[in-house]
Each structure stands twice: as C-alpha cells, then as structure tokens.
Amino acid sequence: ILLFDGTTTSGWRRNYQPSFPDKGWAVENGSLVVLGEQGGDIITIAEFSSFDLKFEFKLTEAANSGVKYFVVEQYDGLSIGLEYQILDDERHPDAKQGVGGNRQCAALYDLLPATGKVMRPIGEWNQGRIVVVGNHAEHWLNGKKVLEYERCSPAFQTVVQKSKFIGVKDFGCWPRGHILLQDHGDKVYYRNLKIRTLSEPASVK
Numbered sequence: 001i002l003l004f005d006g007t008t009t010s011g012w013r014r015n016y017q018p019s020f021p022d023k024g025w026a027v028e029n030g031s032l033v034v035l036g037e038q039g040g041d042i043i044t045i046a047e048f049s050s051f052d053l054k055f056e057f058k059l060t061e062a063a064n065s066g067v068k069y070f071v072v073e074q075y076d077g078l079s080i081g082l083e084y085q086i087l088d089d090e091r092h093p094d095a096k097q098g099v100g101g102n103r104q105c106a107a108l109y110d111l112l113p114a115t116g117k118v119m120r121p122i123g124e125w126n127q128g129r130i131v132v133v134g135n136h137a138e139h140w141l142n143g144k145k146v147l148e149y150e151r152c153s154p155a156f157q158t159v160v161q162k163s164k165f166i167g168v169k170d171f172g173c174w175p176r177g178h179i180l181l182q183d184h185g186d187k188v189y190y191r192n193l194k195i196r197t198l199s200e201p202a203s204v205k
Contacts, residue, residue, distance in 0.1 A: 003044060003053075003179065003193040006030040015041045015071070015079050015180065024183055031058075034065060036187040041079045043071055043178040050198040053130045053179065056191050059122050062091035063186035066109060069130055070177035075168070079180055082151075082172050083109035084130055084139055086188060088122060099162075106141040110163045111156075114139055114146035125191075133198055 003011060007027060014021045017040075024039010025032065048069070055067060064087050071081030087105045089095040094103045101113035106128070120126050120142065129140035132151075139147040149156060152173040165171045181190060 001195050001197070003055075003195055004032050004190070006191070009042075011045055012042045013045055014039075015043050016073055016077050028189075031189045031191040032181070032193070033190070034181065034183045034186070034188050036063075036183075036185050038185055039183055041068075041180050041182050043073075043079075043180045045178075047176045047178055048195065048197065049176040050133050051131075052196040052198060053193075054195075055128050055193045056125045057086055057128055058125050058189040059086065059088050060187045061122055062088050063188050064088070064092050064094060064184040065186065065188040066180075066182040066184070067128065067130065068180035068182060069132065070172060070174050071180045072174050072177050079182065080165075080168060080171070081177060081180060082137070083182070084128060085109045086128075086182075089119065090122075106139050106146050108137075108139065108147060108149065110165065111159045112147055112149055114141065116144065117141045117146045118144065125189075131198075 009020045013019055021039040024035055024037040026035055066086050067084040068081035085105055085107045087095060089104045097103050098110055101107060102110055105119060106114035106117050127142050131138040135151040137149055137151055138145055160171050
C-alpha cells in the first residue's frame with residue numbers, strides 16, 4: 001500500500017487534527033518534505049498492527065526528524081509512539097545524548113541503539129525499514145538489519161523504565177496505531193513510503 005503517492009497528501013492528517021496542516025509541509029518533486037516551519041507532526045489516517053514499512057529519507061545538515069509507529073492519540077497532544085530516529089549524527093547534539101547511541105539515526109529513540117549501520121552522506125537518500133510481526137520489531141537501514149527487539153517483553157520494559165517514557169501507561173504495547181512523520185523544526189525529505197500488512201506468524205526476508 002502506498003502511504004504517499006508522490007503528488008498529494010491524501011491519507012495523512014496532522015496529529016490530533018482532522019486535516020493536513022496548512023503550513024510546514026510540502027510535496028516537491030515526488031517527495032514529502034517537512035520544511036522546518038513547525039507545521040506539526042503528521043500521521044496516517046489508517047492504523048496498523050503487524051506490518052513491513054519501507055521508506056526513503058534525505059537529511060539536511062544537523063536535521064532531526066523521526067518515523068514513529070504504534071502512535072496513539074491520548075496524551076494531550078503529544079506524539080507518543082515508538083520512534084525510528086532520523087538524525088544527522090555528525091552535527092546534531094542529540095546524537096551525543098541518551099545512552100549508547102539510543103538517540104542516533106535508526107535507533108529506537110531513547111531506548112535501544114542501532115548497530116553496524118552505514119549512513120549515506122547528507123543530501124543523499126537513505127533507505128529505512130520497520131518490520132513488526134506481533135511483538136517482534138526490527139529496524140533496517142540501507143538494506144541491513146541494525147536493531148531488533150520484543151515489544152512488551154521484560155527486557156523492553158526495563159529500558160522503558162530508564163527512559164523519558166517512564167510513567168507512560170502501556171508504552172509501546174498498544175495493539176495497533178498510526179504511522180507518524182515528525183516535524184522537529186528541520187528540513188527533511190521523505191519518499192517511497194509504502195507498507196505491507198502482515199499476518200501472524202509471518203516470515204520476513
């Protein structure tokens with residue numbers, strides 16, 4: 001299923017709002033672009049449970065964004081969900097915060113780091129992928145699996161209790177949720193966003 005058709009914003013809306021934001025986002029040359037004008041986060045109208053999400057992203061210097069999944073709208077306007085971090089690790093200060101790289105690109109934000117990753121230079125396209133089958137989740141970057149974990153497991157709960165999400169009821173354990181693209185005030189490009197819904201059990205190749 002195409003989440004972005006390259007020409008329109010159909011299927012997306014601003015988080016906690018009924019329609020797409022009137023500023024801060026644009027469609028440019030087949031890309032969905034967050035302009036860095038604080039237009040707000042956008043989410044899919046549809047919700048997903050088990051899925052294989054593929055997308056491409058291109059960073060500008062010192063940019064910060066994220067692709068969140070299992071996003072729920074029940075936290076007073078906050079964009080709560082699991083986050084595949086999108087970040088310029090070389091220039092953005094967030095890359096040096098957190099623990100062991102858990103706020104760097106392709107990490108599960110503030111929870112688990114990505115390992116063995118190969119990033120392409122600023123201005124070039126990178127390929128991201130998020131695979132979820134039940135509670136098993138994987139982050140991929142440029143064709144390589146860089147992180148996997150089990151949602152809601154004791155190990156997952158342990159890292160949540162050490163993160164900024166401590167106290168968020170059932171964090172990351174919701175059965176389904178929206179996909180979100182984050183506006184963090186920086187210019188970032190997205191394209192080729194597509195998702196395949198999966199059944200349980202399913203083999204991922």
